[in-house]
Amino acid sequence: MKNKLYLILIFTFLTIIMMDVSVFAHKVNVFAYVEGEKIYTESYFNDGKKCIDSKIEVFDNQGNKLLEGLTDKEGKFSLEVPSEDGDLKIVLTASMGHRAEYSISADELRGAVGLIKEEPEEPVSIVSSETSLVDLKEIQSIIEDTLDEKLKPIMREIKKSREDKISPAEIIGGIGYIIGIFGIIAYFLSRKR
Numbered sequence: 198m199k200n201k202l203y204l205i206l207i208f209t210f211l212t213i214i215m216m217d218v219s220v221f222a223h224k225v226n227v228f229a230y231v232e233g234e235k236i237y238t239e240s241y242f243n244d245g246k247k248c249i250d251s252k253i254e255v256f257d258n259q260g261n262k263l264l265e266g267l268t269d270k271e272g273k274f275s276l277e278v279p280s281e282d283g284d285l286k287i288v289l290t291a292s293m294g295h296r297a298e299y300s301i302s303a304d305e306l307r308g309a310v311g312l313i314k315e316e317p318e319e320p321v322s323i324v325s326s327e328t329s330l331v332d333l334k335e336i337q338s339i340i341e342d343t344l345d346e347k348l349k350p351i352m353r354e355i356k357k358s359r360e361d362k363i364s365p366a367e368i369i370g371g372i373g374y375i376i377g378i379f380g381i382i383a384y385f386l387s388r389k390r
Contacts, residue, residue, distance in 0.1 A: 226297055238299070239273055
């Protein structure tokens with residue numbers, strides 16, 4: 198009888214250890230960024246697999262659906278920046294009902310459209326060392342502002358990914374949960390004796 202109990206406990210323990218980690222990878226992510234007059238999205242599961250043929254819906258700030266489409270074989274989708282003002286919400290619905298959202302602020306949308314290259318009215322010439330120093334500072338300021346604006350979505354996503362990490366309390370809780378399951382199994386097996 199004791200051998201049977203040990204075999205059941207060992208089998209249960211090995212089953213838990215050998216479980217495929219992808220079973221726990223239920224979270225799905227969507228990331229969007231604006232480049233020029235297009236919005237690009239990338240969709241993936243926590244284990245890195247791409248969300249293929251998953252539905253993407255785009256909503257305005259009143260909740261009206263502007264368009265919908267499917268991701269490609271690399272989990273990507275793109276669309277033109279809509280003419281409506283306001284924030285956009287991108288909703289990804291992947292296989293088995295997995296869902297994720299991403300918001301793009303109106304500032305990001307306007308900033309990207311404003312960055313479209315325009316032809317200068319007249320060529321800039323450097324006349325003296327004073328004007329070239331001022332021009333370099335202005336150029337550096339413009340570049341920094343542009344980079345800050347472009348990197349906002351990436352920085353927001355990095356910050357969000359740091360918040361999604363598993364805490365030590367959750368790990369200890371999971372171990373306690375497994376020990377509790379073994380305790381329940383041992384209790385019922387000992388009652389059968």
